[in-house]
Amino acid sequence: MLTEPIQIALVDDHRLFRSGIASMVDxxxxxxxxxxxxxxxxxxxxxxxxxxxDIVILDINMPVMDGISTAQWLKKFQPSIRTIILSMFEDxxxxxxxxxxxxxxxxxxxxxxxEFEAALLKVTEGDLYYPDFVTxxxxxxxxxxxxxxxxxxxxxxxxxxxTGTELTYKEIADTMCIxxxxxxxxxxxxxxxxxxxxxxxxxxxxxxxxxxxx
Numbered sequence: 001m002l003t004e005p006i007q008i009a010l011v012d013d014h015r016l017f018r019s020g021i022a023s024m025v026d027x028x029x030x031x032x033x034x035x036x037x038x039x040x041x042x043x044x045x046x047x048x049x050x051x052x053x054d055i056v057i058l059d060i061n062m063p064v065m066d067g068i069s070t071a072q073w074l075k076k077f078q079p080s081i082r083t084i085i086l087s088m089f090e091d092x093x094x095x096x097x098x099x100x101x102x103x104x105x106x107x108x109x110x111x112x113x114x115e116f117e118a119a120l121l122k123v124t125e126g127d128l129y130y131p132d133f134v135t136x137x138x139x140x141x142x143x144x145x146x147x148x149x150x151x152x153x154x155x156x157x158x159x160x161x162x163t164g165t166e167l168t169y170k171e172i173a174d175t176m177c178i179x180x181x182x183x184x185x186x187x188x189x190x191x192x193x194x195x196x197x198x199x200x201x202x203x204x205x206x207x208x209x210x211x212x213x214x
Contacts, residue, residue, distance in 0.1 A: 005032040006124055009053035011043045011070060012036075012086065013062045017109070021057065021086075021116075028117050030124070040065030044073060053081060055123055057107075060087045060098075071101045082123050099200065105129035125168050128199050152193075159186045160206045163199055 012018045022033045037043040039062040060067035084105035104123045119129040162172045173183040
């Protein structure tokens with residue numbers, strides 16, 4: 001059964017680098033580069049003209065409208081578009097800023113092609129893709145004082161441990177022999193119980209409380 005390709009927008013001010021990424025993304029199954037833009041303002045104009053991507057791969061440092069401003073615009077006006085940050089630096093402060101704004105993935109510009117494809121796949125399936133250095137930055141800034149005394153049942157603990165793996169939510173459901181809807185229920189209950197808003201937060205809670213190892 002044929003499915004529509006996932007439409008990608010590349011927003012980066014380095015044309016040669018952008019072209020290389022575009023060629024690589026086009027070589028992956030299921031993905032098509034809908035458009036390229038040199039900065040956030042150009043991306044906004046293209047989206048306004050009707051070119052709406054499923055995923056934006058976004059540089060941080062750009063002229064006219066940088067990555068942070070662009071991510072803020074996407075969150076406010078196009079929240080259904082998923083964002084993957086593409087950066088040259090392991091900048092802890094900017095990583096944290098972007099994660100708080102809801103970006104779904106973070107890649108370094110020297111990442112291997114298989115890492116790009118893995119990030120696209122994860123984000124396409126509704127999951128997050130953060131490399132180890134991002135997790136470590138988040139862990140160092142994660143305050144779990146509010147949630148340390150929360151009591152969890154064995155199934156909730158099993159679910160938390162599985163969130164720290166490469167499994168998608170559907171694969172977690174299969175592993176636990178439950179439905180995807182039940183997994184969604186576990187996730188939402190834990191979000192409320194622990195005061196957490198993302199899968200990254202669940203993983204960090206599990207690390208802090210020694211449910212899983214980093």
